[in-house]
Amino acid sequence: MTGTLLNIDGLTKAYPGVVANDTVSFAIREGEVHALLGENGAGKSTLVKMIYGLVKPDSGTMTLRGDPYTPAEPRAARAAGVAMVFQHFSLFDALDVAENIALGMENPPAMRDLAARIREVSQNYGLPLDPQKRVGDLSAGERQRVEIIRCLLQSPRLLIMDEPTSVLTPQEVDILFQTLNKLRSEGVAILYISHKLEEIRTLCDAATILRLGKNVGTCVPRDTSARDMAEMMVGSALHVPERISNDLGDVLLQVTNLNAPAPSEFGTALRDISFSVRAGEVLGIGGVAGNGQDELLAALSGEARNGADAVRFKGDSIGRLGPDARRLRGLLCAPEERLGHAAAPDMSLTENALLTGLRREGLIAGGFLKWGAARQFAKRVIADFDVRTPGPDNAARSLSGGNLQKFVIGREVLQRPDVLVVNQPTWGVDASAAAAIWQALLDLAAKGAAVICISQDLDELMEISDRFAALNEGRLSPPRPAQGLSVEEIGLMMGGAHGMEVADV
Amino acid sequence: MLKLERRPQPSRIWSLLTPLLAVLVTMVMGGILFAFLGKPPFEAIRVIFWDPLFSEFAFYYRPQLLVKGAPLVLIAIGLSLGFRAGIWNIGAEGQYIIGALCGAGVALALYPLEAWWIFPAMILAGAFGGMMWAMIPALLKVKFGTNEILVSLMLVYVAEKILASMSLGLMKNPEGHGFPGSRNLQQYASAHNGEIITGSGMHWGVAAALIAVIFAYVLLNRHLLGFQIRLTGEAPRAARFAGVNPARLVLFCLGVAGALAGMAGMFEVSGPAGQVSIDFNVGYGFTAIIVAFLGRLHPIGILLAGALMALTYIGGEIAQINLGLPAAAIQVFQGMLLFFLLALDMLTHFRLRLATRGAA
Numbered sequence: 113m114t115g116t117l118l119n120i121d122g123l124t125k126a127y128p129g130v131v132a133n134d135t136v137s138f139a140i141r142e143g144e145v146h147a148l149l150g151e152n153g154a155g156k157s158t159l160v161k162m163i164y165g166l167v168k169p170d171s172g173t174m175t176l177r178g179d180p181y182t183p184a185e186p187r188a189a190r191a192a193g194v195a196m197v198f199q200h201f202s203l204f205d206a207l208d209v210a211e212n213i214a215l216g217m218e219n220p221p222a223m224r225d226l227a228a229r230i231r232e233v234s235q236n237y238g239l240p241l242d243p244q245k246r247v248g249d250l251s252a253g254e255r256q257r258v259e260i261i262r263c264l265l266q267s268p269r270l271l272i273m274d275e276p277t278s279v280l281t282p283q284e285v286d287i288l289f290q291t292l293n294k295l296r297s298e299g300v301a302i303l304y305i306s307h308k309l310e311e312i313r314t315l316c317d318a319a320t321i322l323r324l325g326k327n328v329g330t331c332v333p334r335d336t337s338a339r340d341m342a343e344m345m346v347g348s349a350l351h352v353p354e355r356i357s358n359d360l361g362d363v364l365l366q367v368t369n370l371n372a373p374a375p376s377e378f379g380t381a382l383r384d385i386s387f388s389v390r391a392g393e394v395l396g397i398g399g400v401a402g403n404g405q406d407e408l409l410a411a412l413s414g415e416a417r418n419g420a421d422a423v424r425f426k427g428d429s430i431g432r433l434g435p436d437a438r439r440l441r442g443l444l445c446a447p448e449e450r451l452g453h454a455a456a457p458d459m460s461l462t463e464n465a466l467l468t469g470l471r472r473e474g475l476i477a478g479g480f481l482k483w484g485a486a487r488q489f490a491k492r493v494i495a496d497f498d499v500r501t502p503g504p505d506n507a508a509r510s511l512s513g514g515n516l517q518k519f520v521i522g523r524e525v526l527q528r529p530d531v532l533v534v535n536q537p538t539w540g541v542d543a544s545a546a547a548a549i550w551q552a553l554l555d556l557a558a559k560g561a562a563v564i565c566i567s568q569d570l571d572e573l574m575e576i577s578d579r580f581a582a583l584n585e586g587r588l589s590p591p592r593p594a595q596g597l598s599v600e601e602i603g604l605m606m607g608g609a610h611g612m613e614v615a616d617v
Numbered sequence: 618m619l620k621l622e623r624r625p626q627p628s629r630i631w632s633l634l635t636p637l638l639a640v641l642v643t644m645v646m647g648g649i650l651f652a653f654l655g656k657p658p659f660e661a662i663r664v665i666f667w668d669p670l671f672s673e674f675a676f677y678y679r680p681q682l683l684v685k686g687a688p689l690v691l692i693a694i695g696l697s698l699g700f701r702a703g704i705w706n707i708g709a710e711g712q713y714i715i716g717a718l719c720g721a722g723v724a725l726a727l728y729p730l731e732a733w734w735i736f737p738a739m740i741l742a743g744a745f746g747g748m749m750w751a752m753i754p755a756l757l758k759v760k761f762g763t764n765e766i767l768v769s770l771m772l773v774y775v776a777e778k779i780l781a782s783m784s785l786g787l788m789k790n791p792e793g794h795g796f797p798g799s800r801n802l803q804q805y806a807s808a809h810n811g812e813i814i815t816g817s818g819m820h821w822g823v824a825a826a827l828i829a830v831i832f833a834y835v836l837l838n839r840h841l842l843g844f845q846i847r848l849t850g851e852a853p854r855a856a857r858f859a860g861v862n863p864a865r866l867v868l869f870c871l872g873v874a875g876a877l878a879g880m881a882g883m884f885e886v887s888g889p890a891g892q893v894s895i896d897f898n899v900g901y902g903f904t905a906i907i908v909a910f911l912g913r914l915h916p917i918g919i920l921l922a923g924a925l926m927a928l929t930y931i932g933g934e935i936a937q938i939n940l941g942l943p944a945a946a947i948q949v950f951q952g953m954l955l956f957f958l959l960a961l962d963m964l965t966h967f968r969l970r971l972a973t974r975g976a977a
Binding site: 128413414415434435436437439445447449451452453454455456457458459463466467468470476479480481483507509510 | 622625627839840841842844847848851852854855856857858859860862
């Protein structure tokens with residue numbers, strides 16, 4: 113099985129103002145796990161969208177097993193044997209597994225036959241799944257199984273996976289890799305997009321690296337160090353955040369037996385959460401998406417109120433205070449969702465600077481806004497955090513994800529918080545911007561603030577945390593010193609394999 | 618093939634140009650409509666847009682513009698605050714009626730006492746009445762999560778029933794020889810909302826509308842509350858993150874809209890209308906919704922839109938009399954204006970481009 117399955121030759125796709133892919137060429141052999149590496153914005157997703165028929169290339173050709181391959185739409189791609197598992201699931205919470213799978217098929221068989229097929233395929237590939245279960249009740253790992261099985265039912269020749277492990281615990285990753293290895297042994301090729309380099313080194317046979325839309329090299333991941341691959345991605349030496357061990361000060365924030373009901377049917381209830389952070393400390397909170405991260409941030413920011421004593425700040429009970437009052441005391445937050453939560457998409461950066469900077473930066477006098485001062489503050493954030501934008505009058509929506517994230521983090525950091533809570537601070541941010549954000553958080557801690565970093569990226573948490581805890585189904589594990597924690601221990605704190613059975617593969 | 622492409626940010630130029638373009642397209646389409654009805658299209662458009670301002674009888678029509686425009690602007694300003702925040706008060710007509718009843722009620726209760734404070738007291742009563750009527754949907758929304766669109770709209774019909782009952786019962790003129798309707802407030806000096814400058818059409822409601830425009834402008838552009846209103850409309854989740862209390866905002870926006878609508882009703886009943894009667898309301902509360910959107914929910918825009926709407930009202934009446942255009946045709950014409958405005962609104966958020974078919 114060494115024939116070429118998909119050959120890509122000179123694919124180019126330009127969008128107004130940016131060339132997403134510039135004459136990209138590479139080949140995927142049959143039965144190979146091929147990694148596609150690159151920073152955010154390097155053009156990985158445009159490339160796979162062209163392969164999956166979602167985007168038409170401006171020029172260049174593709175051949176599938178020697179025949180010209182020009183999918184006009186995803187249906188044509190699927191018919192040719194190309195399937196894709198997206199990073200963001202397209203599932204309906206209120207329907208069961210079989211119904212969700214039927215919705216994605218051209219000619220769904222009768223429900224009973226389909227359920228039997230689902231059982232059979234899922235057992236075969238070591239991804240046990242109950243077709244009658246409601247998707248809303250499944251964990252992220254199980255939802256991904258639904259998506260994978262939907263693809264496998266079409267017996268694909270090429271399976272594209274976009275960052276499949278970002279929602280999994282280490283144990284769940286192991287199960288997924290066993291499945292992928294079995295697929296490989298059956299001759300299915302897999303195009304695997306990720307920026308987790310150690311994973312790629314254990315799983316993939318070949319890697320193509322994209323930078324700024326160009327193919328900048330290929331390598332055999334097993335024989336290349338993670339650091340070398342990272343530098344190929346970035347194109348320069350990586351800046352490693354420096355951390356100095358701080359002397360820990362007083363307890364700044366103490367959370368005791370925090371309980372909160374689920375905000376919606378598919379939200380997560382917080383159960384008995386207790387922890388504290390000291391001045392100069394970074395507390396990392398890991399966990400798979402949907403285990404209470406948003407709810408915990410809302411409880412800390414004041415968007416959701418709790419019992420007065422559940423949250424104490426410098427000894428004062430602040431559980432009943434709203435976001436404004438907490439901010440004034442020095443407890444600041446940066447939520448995960450940049451557009452629509454941390455920032456208003458259609459408002460200018462100046463207005464978005466007002467959004468949280470209003471009181472601490474003195475941008476208001478007697479109820480009236482000081483636009484000049486607000487503009488100065490926005491400019492300061494833009495300058496200090498290297499936000500790439502023509503100026504503070506531009507709408508938040510016009511910024512790239514990474515730049516807006518730098519703006520959001522910068523806006524909070526420049527307000528000199530005593531405690532800063534961030535959720536997914538570097539999600540969708542390129543490596544150099546991520547390094548800058550980590551450095552800013554570490555500097556903040558070095559100056560005597562406490563930082564709580566909620567994240568699904570374990571590498572990030574290990575990079576900056578002093579102590580580590582994990583959220584699992586709304587419960588928080590007791591925090592432990594981050595140094596010396598093994599991947600297995602972290603995985604168990606995150607809930608292990610979430611009771612997902614490991615079938616024989 | 619034409620293709621829509623989302624602009625990175627809304628175009629400022631187009632947001633100013635679309636209302637003008639909408640008026641132009643409405644003129645063209647309205648002209649076609651009038652032609653189909655067998656009326657001369659160009660003359661009809663001229664009668665509607667030109668005659669009220671510059672014809673030989675304009676001296677009569679011009680004051681009418683202020684009389685018609687003032688309540689529209691006053692109500693639309695209040696509505697626009699809520700609309701900006703995503704709070705949809707559709708029941709301004711009801712708040713207008715209740716405001717008129719409360720204002721007139723004060724005057725009728727005090728008749729025939731003459732005192733300087735009667736008129737100010739009527740203004741307060743009118744504003745209070747409208748506000749209380751708007752508080753019903755507001756409190757129901759805050760307490761029970763009901764839909765303010767439905768509740769405020771339903772309350773219009775309740776208010777109309779109360780109006781009918783009042784003009785036939787409690788407020789009926791005892792010296793009216795059994796005819797429905799209250800005493801005529803135009804003949805009660807202390808309660809009459811007369812012209813400030815004779816012959817100009819400028820009554821106290823016009824002054825109030827101008828003051829409301831200025832206040833709304835300052836509120837939206839300079840004040841924290843205005844910022845919170847805009848933020849809530851743009852991104853509700855970000856607003857809560859910023860510390861906006863959504864319940865307070867609902868109460869404020871509906872309260873202000875109700876108070877302004879109530880004041881508009883009271884200025885109308887004590888001035889141009891003169892008396893509480895069954896059919897005293899003429900739909901200003903609904904037309905104001907069109908005015909608010911035509912004016913892009915911007916105070917200055919609403920002022921211009923109110924003037925334009927008043928123009929089509931007056932011009933429409935002239936066209937009915939002179940050209941025999943049916944009243945329904947005029948209403949269709951006004952509806953077209955809103956339709957084209959909303960349709961062309963797309964141009965502020967998207968750009969049209971000729972797409973070359975992508976080479977596969």
